[in-house]
Amino acid sequence: MKKVIQITLLFLLVYQVSFAQKNDEIKYNEALEAYRQENYEVAVSKILEAKPLYRTVPPKVLYIEIMAKAEIIKINPFSDFALLDGTRKLAAKYLIDNSTRKNEYYNDIQNVKNELYTFPKDKVTFNALKESEERERAKIKLEKEKQEQERKIKAEAERIKLETANAEAEKNRKAVAVIEAEKARLAKINAETNRVNLEKEQKIQNENERKYYDSLEKKSKRKRPFSSLGFQSGEIAKYGLLYEGGGRKFMGFHIALRTSLTPDEEILNGVNTANKTEIDLGPNFKISRHIYFNLGAGYGMYSFVDRNDYSGRSEVNKAGYLVTSAGLMIRLSKIININGGASFMDIDKGFYKPEIIFGLSFNLKGK
Numbered sequence: 001m002k003k004v005i006q007i008t009l010l011f012l013l014v015y016q017v018s019f020a021q022k023n024d025e026i027k028y029n030e031a032l033e034a035y036r037q038e039n040y041e042v043a044v045s046k047i048l049e050a051k052p053l054y055r056t057v058p059p060k061v062l063y064i065e066i067m068a069k070a071e072i073i074k075i076n077p078f079s080d081f082a083l084l085d086g087t088r089k090l091a092a093k094y095l096i097d098n099s100t101r102k103n104e105y106y107n108d109i110q111n112v113k114n115e116l117y118t119f120p121k122d123k124v125t126f127n128a129l130k131e132s133e134e135r136e137r138a139k140i141k142l143e144k145e146k147q148e149q150e151r152k153i154k155a156e157a158e159r160i161k162l163e164t165a166n167a168e169a170e171k172n173r174k175a176v177a178v179i180e181a182e183k184a185r186l187a188k189i190n191a192e193t194n195r196v197n198l199e200k201e202q203k204i205q206n207e208n209e210r211k212y213y214d215s216l217e218k219k220s221k222r223k224r225p226f227s228s229l230g231f232q233s234g235e236i237a238k239y240g241l242l243y244e245g246g247g248r249k250f251m252g253f254h255i256a257l258r259t260s261l262t263p264d265e266e267i268l269n270g271v272n273t274a275n276k277t278e279i280d281l282g283p284n285f286k287i288s289r290h291i292y293f294n295l296g297a298g299y300g301m302y303s304f305v306d307r308n309d310y311s312g313r314s315e316v317n318k319a320g321y322l323v324t325s326a327g328l329m330i331r332l333s334k335i336i337n338i339n340g341g342a343s344f345m346d347i348d349k350g351f352y353k354p355e356i357i358f359g360l361s362f363n364l365k366g367k
Helices: 002-036 040-053 059-075 081-096 098-102 106-116 123-163 169-222 264-269
Strands: 226-234 239-246 251-259 277-286 291-308 313-331 336-345 355-365
Touching (some): 002 040, 002 059, 040 059, 059 081, 059 106, 081 106, 123 169, 226 336, 239 277, 239 291, 239 336, 251 291, 264 291, 264 313, 291 336, 313 355
Antiparallel strands (some): 226 355, 239 251, 291 313, 336 355
8 A cells, every 4th residue: 555655646746847847948938039029028037937946946047047138238238237137147057057168058148248347247337327418318309309499490580581572672672671680680599598408407407416425425324334342241152253244224133142151060069150152143223323222032051069969970961042132232332332132041931030241342344
């Protein structure tokens, strides 16, 4: 009976794998056909449907995805920075893989990567160039409209000139004089109006650009990341190290290691019975630019004297417990931070008196 069940399970497993392999090849062939027909959006969609079906995504699938996305970027390079940056990273990862150097797609991907790296590498520069392109297109459009207006004026003048060609000489001369004077007056008014409008637009544009770059600079300062390394001490675990990182986003990371460094001899002799060694890690949450709230959890151990009444001997044994912690980190300056809080033992079993912890750390970056 067991053999029948095992054979049945093996058959179902082989059938499922075979079905998945057929399905992923169908999706890949659909993507390949869409790419050949220059339906690049459809090709990317089909590839994204096919990728989860592979245990390991083969180079040919990544090749279609990278090439189709690159074609979309060529059509409108400044439409989506996330697409540009993601495709660059995907191409770079493809080339790093040593196995891809032996297939026929490597040179194409290398060329695509080189071409994509000619575009801006950060979002601020990307958006600035995008706005510059849009301003240039607006300028060209304005120039074409101006040329069209001049062409219409010229055409209208020629029409009037032809209609009055057979009129009497004096009437024709006066009519032409009136037309030319009106043209001159309109041209003068139009030129003055254009000059004033351009000056106003230039001032508004300059002011908007100044405000935009000021806001970018302020945002960059507010979101600048930091990492720090320092010391942390408690009532029992007096010796410790603390590392923290964060600042760019709402949530960062911290890890702390604390120990009392109590020798076993002191514990056996009863000189010092309070001891522990613990490590905790967890997130920190940005409350303000200078204040962060830390939460941590981890593992701790303490040593205790185990007396054997039968043998009359005593020895030091260790026991573990759940560590949880909470506290604040305050950035006093660009270099120095202080931190403090409380560490709890086995908070899942009961609420015991916490150990008060405090420390001092120094910024490694993001000063």
